[in-house]
Amino acid sequence: MLILEEMQSRGHEALTLLHHAPTGLRAALAIHSTVLGPAIAGVRLRDQDEELAVRGALALSESLTLKAALAGLNYGGGACVLMMPEAGVEDPHAREALFRALGRQVHPMASRVVLTEDIGVTPADIAFLAQETPSTLGMNTDTSSVTGYGVYRGIKAAARHALGSESMRGVRVAIVGVGAVGRSLAMHLHREGARLTISDERQDRAVALADELDNVNVAGVGEILDTPCDILSPCGYGHSIRSEDVPRLQCRLIAGGEHHPLTRKGEGAVKEAGIVYMPDYAINAAGLIAAATGSDATHAAERVYQTVNRIVAAAEQYGKAPHVVARRMAERRIDLIGSLGRA
Incomplete structure (x- = not known):
């Protein structure tokens, strides 16, 4: 390297x-x-x-x-x-x-x-x-649960674009990774009536969550990408979806709490496959927002919902993929504010 x-x-x-x-x-x-x-x-x-x-x-x-x-x-x-x-x-x-x-x-x-x-x-x-540096955030924020709720709200906004409705009732969702964020997301989706299939590197964790909830299927980590679903929600440690795995996917939308589940090459591959991808940095920001601003989970998640709505509206208006629009929006704000110089 x-x-x-x-x-x-x-x-x-x-x-x-x-x-x-x-x-x-x-x-x-x-x-x-x-x-x-x-x-x-x-x-x-x-x-x-x-x-x-x-x-x-x-x-x-x-x-x-x-x-x-x-x-x-x-x-x-x-x-x-x-x-x-x-x-x-x-x-x-x-x-x-x-x-x-x-x-x-x-x-x-x-x-x-x-x-x-x-x-x-x-x-x-x-x-x-x-205790050693003043530059910290989040010691009084349950960021994982807030992030999970924000991902749930962001998925609903993205689903309106990709699936035609933001209702999760009866929607098939495959969650890759049910740690703190994935578990929180699963609870919200299950409450609304989504049909869940879950997997985790720790099989016992996935089985325990499935036992806690009703009518939840458990898949092995090597099988979850082959699961027919409407939404694939990566919530693991990163790069859950390799470029060579894209032909296996049977979903219409990829949206989850995981940082960089796809490489740039993978983003291009899912676009070619006709799969909508809502990038991690657009949809998993609620915990960061709450820690940085002191806002509660509802307010932080609403900001994620509105951000995703802006992205999909621009994507539809200009005929661009949402992940392309999201990156351009972020880079444009950096360029504009950066042009002001230091205060």
Whole structure:
């Protein structure tokens, strides 16, 4: 992987590797853009190697830039991907030390980076960070449940364009990944009467959710993409849909809470297949909105609903794919506000 070439192609400003041996801290911190303001960096904690952490940080930070821009927030995009320490983080003191070490190392960058929670990280972890740096968001926000509700509202707006109605009653939805966000989404869809098929890398988690809800089917992770459905909702860790998997898809709309479920090549493939794709940064922004503005779940999700409505209206008016329109909208706001210069 040619890191500088990758950064240049995506327009990144900085990539920093963080290390603190006593706590096991190993992390990649990427800053994609600070044009609109300091970069909001979602902090992820996963068991992965260095290359995956760097790739993930670069991809996530670009998504955060577009997400913040579309949501009308005065923040740029960043990402901080922590590699799981060899000793793990089951010991509460070890977990505290890990996140305080991260906060202390990020503190000198406080004017450029704001840390908030993402996969594997809790509001309590953000509170540890806040003991070492003032640049944090979300310690008092249940961002996963808010994000899940926002995805649900965004799916309804997208479905009106792709399926002709925003009602979810009887609509077949396949959810890939039922962690915190996917579970929240499933609960809202089930309540409205959607017909759900779910899968997860942890089969026991999918089975437990299906047992809790009525008439929910469970598919293996290798089978879910072959499921006939109206909506495919990726809510996993990223790149759930590979370009070569697109011919397998039997859906009309892709819309979910997962960051970058498709590569740029994959976006082109689903467009050619006649599948509507509502990108992650348009539809999974409610948690970020709530953390950044202090708004409640209803207000944050309504902002997502309105954003998706604007995207599909423009897509219909100009005859463009929604994911193309969404990126152009985000980039246009960045260009316009950026042209004002620094205050």
